[in-house]
Amino acid sequence: MSVSTTLLEKYDVPGSRYTSYPTILHWNSQPTQKEWIESVAQNLNDGESEETGAAIYIHIPFCRSLCTYCGCNSRITTKRSVARPYVLTVLREWELYRELLENSFPIPLSEIHLGGGTPTFLSAEELAELITGILAHVRTGSNPEFSIESDPRVTTTQHLKTLANLGFRRLSLGIQDFDSRVQLAVNRVQSEQQVKEVTETARAFGFESVNYDLIYGLPFQTVNSIEQTVAAVLKLRPDRIAFYGYAHVPWVKPGQRHFTDNDVPVGPAKRQLYECGRELLLAGGYREIGMDHFALETDSLWQTAITGKLHRNFMGYTSRFVTPLIGLGVSSISDSWDMFVQNEKQIETYTGRVLAGELPIFRGHRLTNEDQVLRRHILNLMTRFETSWHESQSFVPYLQDIDDRLADFRHDGLLRSIDEGCEVTADGRAFLRNICMAFDAHLARDTAAKQFSRTI
Numbered sequence: 001m002s003v004s005t006t007l008l009e010k011y012d013v014p015g016s017r018y019t020s021y022p023t024i025l026h027w028n029s030q031p032t033q034k035e036w037i038e039s040v041a042q043n044l045n046d047g048e049s050e051e052t053g054a055a056i057y058i059h060i061p062f063c064r065s066l067c068t069y070c071g072c073n074s075r076i077t078t079k080r081s082v083a084r085p086y087v088l089t090v091l092r093e094w095e096l097y098r099e100l101l102e103n104s105f106p107i108p109l110s111e112i113h114l115g116g117g118t119p120t121f122l123s124a125e126e127l128a129e130l131i132t133g134i135l136a137h138v139r140t141g142s143n144p145e146f147s148i149e150s151d152p153r154v155t156t157t158q159h160l161k162t163l164a165n166l167g168f169r170r171l172s173l174g175i176q177d178f179d180s181r182v183q184l185a186v187n188r189v190q191s192e193q194q195v196k197e198v199t200e201t202a203r204a205f206g207f208e209s210v211n212y213d214l215i216y217g218l219p220f221q222t223v224n225s226i227e228q229t230v231a232a233v234l235k236l237r238p239d240r241i242a243f244y245g246y247a248h249v250p251w252v253k254p255g256q257r258h259f260t261d262n263d264v265p266v267g268p269a270k271r272q273l274y275e276c277g278r279e280l281l282l283a284g285g286y287r288e289i290g291m292d293h294f295a296l297e298t299d300s301l302w303q304t305a306i307t308g309k310l311h312r313n314f315m316g317y318t319s320r321f322v323t324p325l326i327g328l329g330v331s332s333i334s335d336s337w338d339m340f341v342q343n344e345k346q347i348e349t350y351t352g353r354v355l356a357g358e359l360p361i362f363r364g365h366r367l368t369n370e371d372q373v374l375r376r377h378i379l380n381l382m383t384r385f386e387t388s389w390h391e392s393q394s395f396v397p398y399l400q401d402i403d404d405r406l407a408d409f410r411h412d413g414l415l416r417s418i419d420e421g422c423e424v425t426a427d428g429r430a431f432l433r434n435i436c437m438a439f440d441a442h443l444a445r446d447t448a449a450k451q452f453s454r455t456i
Contacts, residue, residue, distance in 0.1 A: 003275070003430045005268045007412055012267050012456040015433045016440070017247075018382060019314050020333075020340060021375040025452075026442035027365035031339050036364065037100045039336040043324040044107060053108030053141055055322040056134060057315065058090060059329035060114060061347065062121040064154065068258040069176065069186045069218055071247055073331040073345055074117045083122050084129075086347070090328050091133040093354045097326065098137055100359070109138035110322050113315055114148040120155045124162040131166045145170065145320075152198045153190050160198070164205035171202045172211040172242075178232050179225035182218050185259050192232050199236055209299055212238040216273040217246035219263035223276050230280040239299040242316060243277055244292040245270065247453035271430065271456055290383055291432045293317050310383040317383070330360075338372065340365045370396045370441060378436045381424060385432075388421030398441045405438040431455070 016023045031039070040054075047053055061075045062082060075082075098107065112134065114127075122130065131146075147170030148163060160171075175195060176188055183189045199210055212233055216226065233241065248264050250256040265273060278288065286294040287302050290310065295301040300319040304310045311321040314333050327334040330350040333342045341364035344350040353360040367375065373396045380387035389395045389402070406422055409415035414428030415435060424435060433455040437443060 003271060003427060007414075007427075007431070008268045008271055008456050010412075011431050011434045012454055013434070014452040015437050015455040016443075016452050017433060018378050018436050019312065019316070020335070021378045021440070022365060022367075022371055022442045023440075024333075024340075024342070024363075026446065027340065027363060028442075029366045029368075030364045031341065031366045033100075033359055033361065035366070036334075036336075036339055036341050036359075036361065037097075039339045040097075040324045040326065040334075041101055043336050044101070047108055047323075051141065052322065053110040053139070055111035055113065055325045056094075056109065057113045057115065057325060057327045057332055057334075058119075058130070058134075059116065059327065059332040059343075060086075060119040060122060061117040061330050062086070063116065063118045063151075064121065065187060066255050067174075067176075067186055067188045068255040069188070069215060069246055070255070071249060071253050072115075072117065075347055080123075083126050085351075086329075087122065087126050087130045087133075089351050089354050090130065093328050093360065094134060094137070096354065096357065096359055106137055106139040109135075109140050109144065110320075111145045112147070115315065116149055118151045118154060119148050120150050120159050124156070124158040127159065128162050128166065135166075140167075147172065149174065150198070152194045155198050157201055160202050160205050160207070164202075164207065169206065169208045170211070171207045171209070172213060172240075173198060173238075175212045175229075175233070176215045177218055177221065177225060178229045179221070181220045182225060185219040185263065187258070192236075196236055199238065209239040211240040211242060212236075214241060214243045214277070215246050216243065216277060217248070217265055217270040219259040221265060221273055223272060226273050226277045227280065230277050230284075234280070234284040237296075239296050240301055241281060241286060241294040242292060243274070243281070243294060245274065245453075245456075249453050266454070267456055288429075290317050291429070305383070308384060312379060312382050338367050340367075370398060374398065374439050374441055377439050381432065381436055381439070385429065386418065386421060386423040388419065390420035398444075402438065405444075406435070409435055409438070 061073055063074045063076055064078050066076050146168040148168055149172045152173050173195060178192055202210055248256060281294050287297060289295055289301055289305045301317060304319040311318045324336040325334055327343060330347050331343055331345045341361045344353060344360045344362045350360045373394060377387040389399050406415055414425055414431050415422050416425055
């Protein structure tokens with residue numbers, strides 16, 4: 001799939017990745033704590049009748065060094081003494097949830113995900129304390145899914161053994177690029193051997209799905225460096241690969257000023273890196289899923305993609321829809337489908353509020369009916385490459401002129417009309433973020449410029 005330079009230049013504009021709708025920059029109707037807890041409780045009650053449970057996301061912010069490409073909320077430190085107090089604070093936050101929910105039964109749980117930062121900054125013993133503290137007050141279903149993000153440089157055999165014993169079967173490794181010049185520029189130096197050892201050790205302990213994160217558009221990347229990186233990845237054969245574009249937002253993340261704008265490939269040059277990697281992955285037996293994701297046919301992500309059950313949330317693509325998603329830890333985001341909330345972003349403020357007996361929520365959004373309808377359309381496009389509004393519950397007044405908003409995409413061969421709906425063409429997948437922007441009512445009504453990363 002080769003995309004014309006003219007189209008790349010036309011559609012290379014700032015835009016959201018749409019891991020949520022509305023995007024965080026357009027959250028404008030914050031729920032009260034009471035409203036949020038009532039929404040979570042309703043989700044849990046609905047899940048009881050459907051024999052599903054909640055998902056818990058736990059954010060571990062600590063990293064021992066700064067990866068300069070990173071846009072995540074992190075705290076750079078080498079002080080190991082910060083870890084256990086943080087674990088105890090997260091467990092206290094979980095206790096607050098249980099007290100407010102007033103459940104007389106263990107909370108049903110389907111998933112646990114640990115992200116960061118670097119979750120394996122915690123020792124194996126601290127991870128065990130954290131997870132056993134969560135699991136002591138839940139009831140897991142027949143097929144729980146526990147996953148963790150990991151830095152191969154600080155992940156030990158004991159980490160992996162402990163996690164496997166706790167029920168973790170999914171591991172995501174931050175690789176980004178194996179080229180030495182690129183690694184130095186982004187301060188993420190790790191060898192193929194390190195990655196190989198962690199991957200093989202995880203599999204030996206029973207991890208069933210290993211994901212690699214790769215990034216295109218990093219400073220000093222070339223087609224040759226992408227070819228070398230993908231060749232190394234294909235030898236290690238991860239089950240899933242997230243191959244996503246670097247978001248250059250130095251006005252938000254000052255660490256990205258470690259290199260200059262001229263060092264970063266943009267526009268057609270950046271897209272060429274993706275197309276090179278994509279072709280190599282497809283030739284290597286991987287299947288393309290949604291936007292910027294790939295999986296082997298044996299992985300559940302591919303299996304749910306072909307059955308139409310693929311889901312997307314703040315953590316990216318997932319193989320099932322689970323609600324509520326309860327975020328624990330600093331800056332964590334929670335989602336009950338009709339509400340979003342986010343925790344305090346500074347560790348000290350987060351800790352203070354938890355220890356004072358408060359849920360540490362500092363912003364959120366109550367979704368209107370329009371929000372929920374448009375969210376579903378954007379999710380359909382992101383996971384199935386099509387959506388339809390022929391049914392009344394799929395239509396809101398904003399969609400009255402959606403055909404006009406999509407006209408350019410149809411004219412450029414990126415979209416085709418179907419019965420009161422639309423379908424993204426093969427060429428259009430490169431512009432999926434742009435197409436979703438046409439369904440973004442908040443963006444259309446916003447006269448102030450928003451500082452998103454560029455879509456290409």
